[in-house]
Amino acid sequence: MSKFSVLIANYNNGHFFEECYQSLIAQTETDWETVILDDGSTDNSLEIIKKIVEDDPRFKIHQNGENKGIGYTKKKLISLAASEICGFLDPDDALVPHALEIVLKTHSENKEVGLVYSNLIFCDENLNPQAVHKAKQITELDQSYYNFKGEISSFAALKKSIYEKTAGIDPFLKIAEDKDWYMKICETAPVKYIDEDLYLYRIHNNGISTTKNTEKALYWHWVALIKMAERRNINIEDLFVQNYVPRNKYQYSLDKLERVKNSRWAQLGNKLGLFKIFKYL
Known part of the structure; x- marks a missing residue:
């Protein structure tokens, strides 16, 4: 069994995948698998991805019979992962070369931690770095853990055994499913912030929570917050x-x-x- 499962949910982003792939094969940690689940893409994403990975056995490719949405797809990805440590990587993004190594080391040194996360690097459409977003160490269930300002951000990697103590990713959520499961992990176990810039986040017009989809992402974030308030029996009015x-x-x-x-x-x-x-x- 591999030390790390990289989980990739794809929908019509195969044309960006080459840089994602190159960042994976350049990792200093080599004991990993990548599980790709295509969510009923309507373009030639699957053909592109299969051609890029060729016969590399570290890449496992699956497909939903129809478009199910990001919540359903990411929940299924975790069930397909063979490793105890799992982290999501979008097919239009990339990792710096030591990302897997440092995340695994941090998990190993913090057995009680359910989630490890880092800073992300905002990039333009060509994946050229533009700015760094700093995350924040979450120590209690206060407003910081609501994640309004990206206090928890990518590269976020979970321990599957702790994730399974929660209700898991909500398949109902169309965007901001990450906000939902971040909060659930925080409610279950300590989390650990790594002050390292590990994740290259591409900004482009079809991004699921950027540019034209920003308002939709905000709406679904509030859906996740309302579900959190119901779980914890608190009033967020x-x-x-x-x-x-x-x-x-x-x-x-x-x-x-x-x-x-x-x-x-x-x-x-x-x-x-x-x-x-x-x-x-």
Whole structure:
């Protein structure tokens, strides 16, 4: 049995997979398997991926009969993993060469820990590094563990034996399924932050939680939070109000200001010199 199972959920991202593959075969830790589960891609992703990995026995490729969504697919991936230590890698992303080695070492030195995670490197569409996102050590079930600011981020690797003590990944979740299982692990066992930049995260138009999908990701994050509140029998209504009601009021004020600025009376007053503040709007 391999020391580490790299889990890859693919949907129409085969054209990015070459760099993901190259980052895996460049790992300083060589005792690993990669389990790929294609979620009913509608392009030629599977053909591309199979051609890239060829006959490398470390890569196991599976396919859903139809598109099931990210929650279902990642939950199934964990069940397919042969190793005790598992970590998710998206097919459009990549790992730095020592990622598996340092994650395995950290898990080995922290037997009680259920989840090990690191910083991620934001990259452009060509996987050129742009900025580093720093994660944070979670020590208690406070607002940090809700993960509003990515306090837990990739490269996140779990102990399967501890994950199985939770309800597991929720197959209902279409996005933000990671927020859900991060919280579940935190509720079950300690977690460990590695202050290392291990994960290359590609930003592109079809990203599941970036660019045009950002608002959808936020919505599903709140679905995960509501499920967490139900598990723990806590009220998060005030948290929702703090995060959204003031923002809505602010947006309402901006909309009103824009209407004033665009009114013909304000523009006429500005021309006549009667509305001196107009230029600052």
